[in-house]
Amino acid sequence: MPSLGLQTDLMFSRYAGRVEDVGRYVVITTPHNPNYYFGNYLLLKKPPQAGQWGDLELDFARYVGAPPRIKHFAFQWRVSGDEDGADMNGFMQRGYEYMECAVLTAKRSMLSEPQNINADIDVRMLQSEQDWDAWYELELQERDVDQPGEEYVAFLNGVRDMYRSMIAAGRGDWFGAFQQGELVGSVGLFFDERIGRFQNVLTKSSHRSQGICHTLVHAVAKAGFDRADTLVMVADENYHAARIYESLGFQPSERQASLCRRNDGESKSGEDSGVEASKPE
Template sequence: MRIDSPGLTTDIELLRLQGSVVTEHDDHLVVRTDANPTFWWGNFVLVQDAPRPETVAHWVARFEAEFPHAEHRAVAFGAEGGDAGGWSERGWEVETDVDLVSDAVPAPAPAAEGIAVRALELDDDWEQSAHVGAHDTAPAGRAGRLVFERRRVTAQRALVDSGRARWFGAFDGDRLVARLGIVRLGDLARYQEVVTLESHRRRGLAGALVRAAGEWAFQDGAVRRLVIVAEDGGPAIGLYRRAGFSEVSRHVGVSRPPAG
């Protein structure tokens, strides 16, 4: 099955590297991450076509047949365009993501004074990364979210240990306040998990991390292009464009959280 979106194709490669099982069918893929069953976008159906109202019931049924015990629902679409209105009408969240690429090291973006940018190495660095990932979760759901984030950190550390990846953090003293990852995938390098704590936004931290990760990725002579994905209409797209990234495609994902 062919998917042209560099964001989705690198998503699938990354999931495989982290132990997910990808089963290919004629018109869709089923992605399963048994080690992290609450990871929505590690347990989903990827459809080759664009969303269409008349296929909503079909793909809902397909997801539920593949994941009978899942509390969430998640379906992604590989082709641009289409009409996701049938999903939103049923109460599903519809998100459009933008794939951006750059063939050069991102533009310089110094972090604010007093902020140190370095790779995550220590156990405490990674534990703080899990907490940064869970920082926006309501208190009632925080414990469960930390379980999810710690599982994801375990997979990320395995990628780093393999030599394929590096996670970078911005530290205010000893406190991790922003982080991201980047993974080398042949001639592409894909950014992962760009998060900045609300208390430290608009201080140049994301730009500094994007630059540091891009520099590291291009140390491998095989890497020719950087890939990053941002939510359509979100504040990050402007930052990435200023860093030298250009839009190449878009794709839609639809999801529904657990009931209650």
């Protein structure tokens, strides 16, 4: 698959779940974590068309699952060329959240020193159970998804176990930014041959705008080039984080988009579900 963003998405799915090409779609499932929205989705080979939701939802139920086990619909695809600007209004009226993400990449020669360095933080790998407990609490505290709490906890437990298993297998590491012993930021970096993919850049809300994200990402990227020729970051196009990564030398290389909504087994007639996708990035 030519897309670095989607290729590195599938790195996690292949490790912890199943990836199957069925012709019209690539089907991604994570059987042990049904609450992982973007671990259970259809990867479309072209953007969805207006009015196509009925067929897509039937195929999703067929290939991925349906309530009571799978309580969402999720679709993802690459945005390119004339496909840009596809009409998603019908999907959004049906309660879907539409998101476009920029795929940013960097080579070692492109990496720039951050202008806003936070010299008060210590950047290091998570190692102890105490470190991982702090990571877990930070993720819970800063979650911004409208997913029922019990389901979100199950999702978070599942991805934590996946990341820790990948780390034990030598596939990557998770890094924290510590200030006076407190975890105030974190990010994962995982590898597929000579490509590295960042996961879940997060700064504690009470510590934002202090250069923590710049300092953390730069330090981890610098170390990451010891294992990778190219580093990949996927960021919401409408969020300021993409500008932070660009200031460090990452450049937009492609775009991808997604649609997601909850599915509790009830018919949707246009109401807004307010769901935000539980993406690992």
